[in-house]
Amino acid sequence: IVRRAIASYRTPRLFRQLHERVSIRDIYQYLSGILPRRQLVKRLGALPQDQGDEALRALDAVAQYIKRMPAAKLEEYGIRHIKDFLSFRRDLKLAYFTHQQMSYVRVLRESENIKLSRDNGCLYEFRQRSEMESTEQKIRAHVVLKADVRGSTEITHQLMAQRLNPATHFSHNFFGPITKLLARFGAQKVFVEGDALILTLLEYGGVGSQSMTVANACGLARKILSVMESQNNHTHNLPKLELGLGIAFRDDAPAYLYDDQHRIMISPAINQADRLSSCSAELRRNTAWKRNRHHRVEMMYSDEVGTQEKNLLRYNVNGIDLDPMAFVKLSSELALRVVRLPSRSGASHQYHVGRFVDRQGASHWLVVRQAPIKTLQGDKVVAQVGPDKYFYEVITDTDLIGRVKAKLNSRQVTANRNVGAEG
Secondary structure (H helix, E strand, C coil), rough: HHHHHHHHHHHHHHHHHCCCCCCHHHHHHHHHCCCCHHHHHHHCCCHHHHHHHHHHHHHHHHHHHHHHEEEEEEEHHHHHHHHHHHHHHHHHHHHHHHHHHHCCCCCCCCCHHHHHHHHHCCCCCCHHHCCCCCCCCEEEEEEEEEEEEEEEHHHHHHHHHHHCCCHHHHHHHHHHHHHHHHHCCCCEEEEEECCEEEEEEEEEECHHHHHHHHHHHHHHHHHHHHHHHHHHHHHHCCCCEEEEEEEEECCCCCEEEEEEEEEEEEEEEEHHHHHCCCCCHHHHHHCCCCCCCCCCCEEEEECCCCCCCCEEEECCCCEEEEHHHHHHHHHHHHCCCCEEEEECCCCCEEEEEEECCCCCCHHHHHEEEECCCCCCCEEEEECCCCCCCCEEEEECHHHHHHHHHHHHHHHHHHHHHHHHHHC
């Protein structure tokens, strides 16, 4: 092995010395003892005699040098060969790994592909500092607000029967006023149809008011309900619009697709907000279980007699259902105070109260009801599922909000009096 290693080291030098007239394979095999001298002479016969004799003398000289090499020199070559072999193995593995990783990299040249990759957060850009935009920020979380619009089909049919334009009606009385609210709360449109409105609020890597995405989404949802109520009050002889709103939060960036120039957002929060905004037909048909007219969102398990399966039912009529993840995020955005109010049945309801400032600097109160999911048998609420099963409703009833604020103010006044008395 050592002799072959030495031959491999001396072959390139000898190949150049012979001006590449002898093949590198023949040189290596002769120096390593694989090719007999008799066969080498035959192969050199194809060269002119003077060149063949010169090549044979040079090959014999190196071959004899290798045979008579001292043991210390042989050991030196052996160690060198081992080091080179291990380095080659290392570099070969790294080369395979690099080739594998490079197969995942694609250099983009078309502007549409660059924009799509940038929006999805999978574009690595190497630009000069002068080319960087100071306003560029990476999306780190997002909120989806879904409004389930009910009753638009009946209104459209009646307007068309009266030879009126439904598009103009909804633009002036519903979608137009909502569009004017988006900048105030930092929202963007994702999807708009006659029976659905999906908005999103993006949270970027910076700090400031942009981080209060859930609070702004709650404030925007309340304003959307106000727009609907105003629309219902100012339209005569037309069915009333009804909404169910859901707010879902995700602590990562959404994905995007493109249909021509139209950007399409992909996010699990859209499906979650869709579920939150829905209303169960079973609870909608029979509201005998409903005891509090101020609450517009309820969640219950339907426990049918004779069956072991429990279906989750949601009631959302002109209410705002807040996802548990969104409530956790809201708790990090605002300093929420807990207020308990008694009900007619003797049980108490728990509310979380806080204030936030929108993008235009206006202050808003937020009241969120935390209620356990209960079990419904027939028309009666018979049992709670468990203390860890809660849903969250953003309160929109002005009377209830006033009661909660009054209770909070009375507690603060009492606390101040106690502090003054101790002083």
